[in-house]
Amino acid sequence: MHRKLATNGHYQPKGVIPASLMPFRADLEIDEATYRSHLRELASVNGISAITINGHAAEVHALTLSEQERSLELAQDEVGDQIPLIVGISTPSSMNAKQIAIMATAGGASALLVFPPESMSLGGQQRPEMAIAHFEQIALSTNLPLILFQYPLSSGLGYPLSALLDLCQRFPTIRAIKDWCNDPVLHEQHIRELHALDQPVSVLSTHSAWLLSSLVLGCDGLLSGAGSVIANLQVDIWRAVQAKNLEKAQELSNRLYYLTHAFYCNPLLDMHNRMKEALVLLDRLPAAHVRPPLVSLKPNEVQRVKEQLKLAGLIKRQ
Numbered sequence: 001m002h003r004k005l006a007t008n009g010h011y012q013p014k015g016v017i018p019a020s021l022m023p024f025r026a027d028l029e030i031d032e033a034t035y036r037s038h039l040r041e042l043a044s045v046n047g048i049s050a051i052t053i054n055g056h057a058a059e060v061h062a063l064t065l066s067e068q069e070r071s072l073e074l075a076q077d078e079v080g081d082q083i084p085l086i087v088g089i090s091t092p093s094s095m096n097a098k099q100i101a102i103m104a105t106a107g108g109a110s111a112l113l114v115f116p117p118e119s120m121s122l123g124g125q126q127r128p129e130m131a132i133a134h135f136e137q138i139a140l141s142t143n144l145p146l147i148l149f150q151y152p153l154s155s156g157l158g159y160p161l162s163a164l165l166d167l168c169q170r171f172p173t174i175r176a177i178k179d180w181c182n183d184p185v186l187h188e189q190h191i192r193e194l195h196a197l198d199q200p201v202s203v204l205s206t207h208s209a210w211l212l213s214s215l216v217l218g219c220d221g222l223l224s225g226a227g228s229v230i231a232n233l234q235v236d237i238w239r240a241v242q243a244k245n246l247e248k249a250q251e252l253s254n255r256l257y258y259l260t261h262a263f264y265c266n267p268l269l270d271m272h273n274r275m276k277e278a279l280v281l282l283d284r285l286p287a288a289h290v291r292p293p294l295v296s297l298k299p300n301e302v303q304r305v306k307e308q309l310k311l312a313g314l315i316k317r318q
Contacts, residue, residue: 010145011084011110011111011144011145011175012145012175012176012202013049013050013086013111013145013147013175013176013202013204013220013221013223014049014176014202014204014220014221015047015048015049015050015220015221015238016047016048016049016221016222016227016231016234016235016238017048017049017050017051017052017086017204017221017222017223017224017227018042018045018048018051018052018223018224018225018226018227018228018231018234019051019052019053019055019056019057019058019088019223019224019225019227019228020035020038020039020042020051020052020053020055020057020058020075020228021038021057021058021059021225021228021272021275021276021279021285022035022057022058022059022063022071023035023038023276023285023286023287023289024287024289024290024291025287025289026287026289028289028291030067030070030071031286032074034285034286035071035074036074036077036078038228038279038284038285039051039053039074039075039078039079040078040079041284042079042227042228042231043078043079043082043083045231045232045235046235047232047235047238047239048083048227048231048235049083049084049221050083050084050085050086050110050111051075051079051083051084051085051086052085052086052087052088052113052223053071053072053075053085053086053087053088054068054071054072054087054088054089054090055088055090055113055225056088056090056225056272057225057228057272057275058071058088059272059290059291059294060088060090061090062291062292062294065096065099065100065103068087068100068103069103069107072085072087072103072104072107072108072109073107076107076108080108084110084111085108085109085110086109086110086111086112086113086147086223087100087104087107087109087111087112087113088112088113088115089101089104089112089113089114089115089138090115091115091117092117092118092119093117093119094117094133094134094137094138095137097114097117097134097137097138098137098138098140098141101137101138101141101142101144102141102142104142104144105141105142105143105144109144110144110145111144111145111146111147111175111176112138112142112144112145112146112147113147113149113178113223114134114135114138114146114147114148114149115149116131116134116149116151116157116158116159117134118157120134120156120157121155121156121157122156123156124156124157125153125156125158125159125160125163128159128160128162128163128166131159131163131167132166132167132170135148135167135170135171135174136171139171139173139174142173143173144173145173145174145175145176146171146173146174146175147174147175147176147177147178147204147223148164148167148168148174148176148177148178149177149178149180150164150177150178150179150180150181150190151180151181152180152181152182152183153181153183153186154182158181161186161189161190161193164177164190164194165193165194165197168194168197168201169197169198169199172199174201175201175202176201176202176203176204176220177190177194177201177202177203177204178204178206178223179203179204179205179206179207179214179219180206180207182207184210184213184214184217187205187207187214187217188217190203191203191217191218191219192218195218202220202221203218203219203220204219204220204221204222204223205219205221205222205223205224206222206223206224208222208224208226208256208260208263208264209260209264211234211237211253211256212237212241212249212250212252212253212256215237215238215241215249216241216249221238222234222238225271225272225275226259226263226275228275228279229259229263229275229278229279229282230256230259230314233252233255233256233259236248236252237249237252237253237256240252255312255313256312258308258309258311258312259308259309259312259314261308262274262278262304262305262308262309262312263275263278263305269294270294270297270301272290273288273290273294273296273297274297274301274305276288276289276290277297277301277302277305278305278309278314281302281305281306281309281315282309282314282315
């Protein structure tokens with residue numbers, strides 16, 4: 001049994017944070033041995049600052065609450081003495097969110113990534129008190145730092161800037177946002193306004209499709225499912241931006257461009273399928289099983305992923 005890292009409310013989410021995938025067996029049960037191997041591989045990447053589990057990349061929508069708890073148990077046992085673990089809270093129910101927060105706190109998490117509840121998608125932006133009620137259930141049940149997941153406003157789940165600032169001031173345990181607003185102008189506003197608060201809030205980019213453009217605006221790090229495949233490249237571009245080495249950052253961005261096309265093309269819901277297939281092609285996963293309603297990629301789609309990996313220099317051309 002591994003020793004857990006000491007956890008408390010002082011952890012500050014910054015730097016490069018990959019989000020892990022969740023491997024499944026052919027019978028669609030969790031492949032615990034492969035999950036452990038995947039986590040070890042991520043933890044071994046020099047320069048990452050934490051690992052996120054039970055997020056989009058882990059197909060959290062398809063995991064039961066008991067499986068989410070088991071995921072944390074496995075992660076703590078395998079890498080809990082090496083790296084902070086951030087646990088996703090993704091549920092339409094604020095009461096379930098509270099229970100996940102309590103479970104994750106007891107299980108040794110260092111921070112919580114709070115997804116917007118899908119129950120707010122049909123007008124929640126006009127009822128900011130709903131977001132307050134959701135965060136209240138979580139914040140009152142744990143002292144762990146919270147990372148607010150900011151969605152695009154067009155999704156109906158993104159928080160308008162005024163509501164976002166109010167949440168961050170109302171709940172001081174919100175220490176960072178994972179910014180997926182998908183709007184460069186609004187993204188810069190988030191960075192400037194959140195950094196200007198009396199208690200500044202960090203901005204972690206998840207704009208993987210335009211990562212260099214995002215990071216140079218002043219982000220405090222990045223949190224991305226693509227890190228399950230390319231955490232080393234994300235560390236390299238983060239370090240290049242921090243060192244103000246534009247030439248190196250552009251060189252890395254050129255490689256990431258092909259991976260963006262490999263993972264984030266339409267339909268976007270297949271992005272983590274593609275990451276699993278990429279890891280199979282790289283001999284880092286034995287299989288790319290996904291749970292319904294997701295379905296496996298077609299052979300021509302897998303081939304396209306392979307070609308983009310070649311262009312990015314991750315697979316040697318023959």
